[in-house]
Amino acid sequence: MRKNHTVISVILVVLSLGLCTLFTSCQGIMGYSVVLWNIPEHNVADGTIVPVYIKSNVSHIYVVRLPGEKEKVEIPLWQISEPQSHHKAKKLVAKYKAYEHVYAHCTLDGLPIRADRVNTAKQVYRLRKDEVVRPLYEESGAAVMTGKNAIEGKWLRVLTKDGTVGWCFSYNLKLFKMNADGTVAEGSDNSSTEVSDETLEKLLAAKWYPESYSSMIQSGNIDLQNMNKSFGFDTGVDSNKVAMRLNDLDVEYEYAGVTKTDDNVYKFNDTPFQVTVRSDSFIVVQYTDDSGIPKSYNFITLEDDIEALIAEEVERRSEEYLSLRQLGPDFRSGNYGTLTFEESNGFKWTGYDLLVPSLIPNSAQSDGKIQLKYLLDKSLKSNWDGVLTFVFDGMENEVNFLYKKESNGLRLEDATHADFEGNTVESRDTNALVIFFAN
Secondary structure, eight states, X not given: OHHHHHHHHHHHHHHHHHHHHHHSOSSSOOEXXXXXXXXXXXXXXXXXXXXXXXXXXXXXXXXXXXXXXXXXXXEEGGGBOOOBOHHHHHHHXXXXXXXXXXXXXXXXXXXXXXXXXXXXXXXXXXXXXXXXXXXXXXXXXXXXXXXXXXXXXXXXXXXXXXXXXXXXXXXXXXXXXXXXXXXXXXXXOOOHHHHOOHHHHHHHHSOBEETHHHHHHHHXXXXXXXOOXXXXXXXXXXXXXXXXXXXXXXXXXXXXXXXXXXXXXXXXXXXXXXXEEEETTEEEEEEXXXXXXXXXXXXXXXXXOHHHHHHHHHHHHHHHHHHHHHHOSEEEETTTEEXXXXXGGEEEEEOOGGGTTTTSOTTOOSEEEEEOOOEEOGGGTTTOOEEEEEEETTOSSOEEEEEEEETTEEEEEEOTTSEEETTEEEEOOTTOOEEEEEO
16 A cells, blocks of 8 residues: 555656646746737736746746736747846846837838848748837848848847747838837827838739730720730739739749839849839839840730620621621632631632742642731721631641622732731732632
């Protein structure tokens, strides 16, 4: 019986030692800590020194006694400094004195907190717009540059509300003072609307399309090869991934905030993009490619529904081809054979021997597809209906003809040497071959 009593005593001692390890201290004050972030529910301001009795790494709390409190309370580990001697705690208060009761609003979504005082250091946290941080103190560090110019600001050691500590450059932080009860100190304004950059906010929120869309819409010439609902400049305001997508370019980069480098000029940090805002509806994007060559692209905002415009143009071309079939579908020429418009934009052309090889190569077969991808300049629209692009089976190159629907047939004109500007025929070749097909 005595033996069992001894065993139980040993177990109790072991459990007691385990609890002491878990809570760090079994009796008395284990040290003194400095309140890093005010505790409004107890009206305790940052900079207050408090005695610490217990630390729980399981619950992530300290047990402390706050000024004016009879009972001990639990405080999250991040909200006070590591316990140490009272003398060292007083030295820490002195170190933080310059930023006593100072907090800061982040004015830029994605602003990085870094591991060191240099803009290329590892990111340990990314702030959300309007997120509040607590600056602890400042130290000198590497200048933050835009081109050859240093950006105004200083490196601050900051604390976030999840306990992350790191370095943040102050340019995009709005400092204010907060009372112990969590209210803004008199004469200190923490309103984000006062510090917001309206130009930047509009830039980030807008949908930016290539400038060429405006002229397409005004002229009524919708170029389906160069108008796409996904084309444009995407600021990635929600994803923090800025992208530029065009017919011949598709690039995307993750960025850590946006820095204003000059009047209405913004640099997307850690990317080759810089944007100059000309107006609420017009921006110039400078993109520096991998070879180091900068190129500029113009983008605009639009009220038009791009997806609807594209759908209307697809329908217009489909109806135009259908009108050619209804006019024929068979067209005959005494010298240049028989041309038949078939379903699904197919064609069959036989007897075109006189056009070989000047227009149509020997490898071409009699079947193929017709496209209506080219557009006419307004100066040509009075005499021509459009451009037919023939892609013969057995050949890679296309053959283009201006066309005009007549009451008794179809007139074609060779457009091989016409003046094309992009996807638009600007002027015709005055010496071009003209073919008439009767229906």
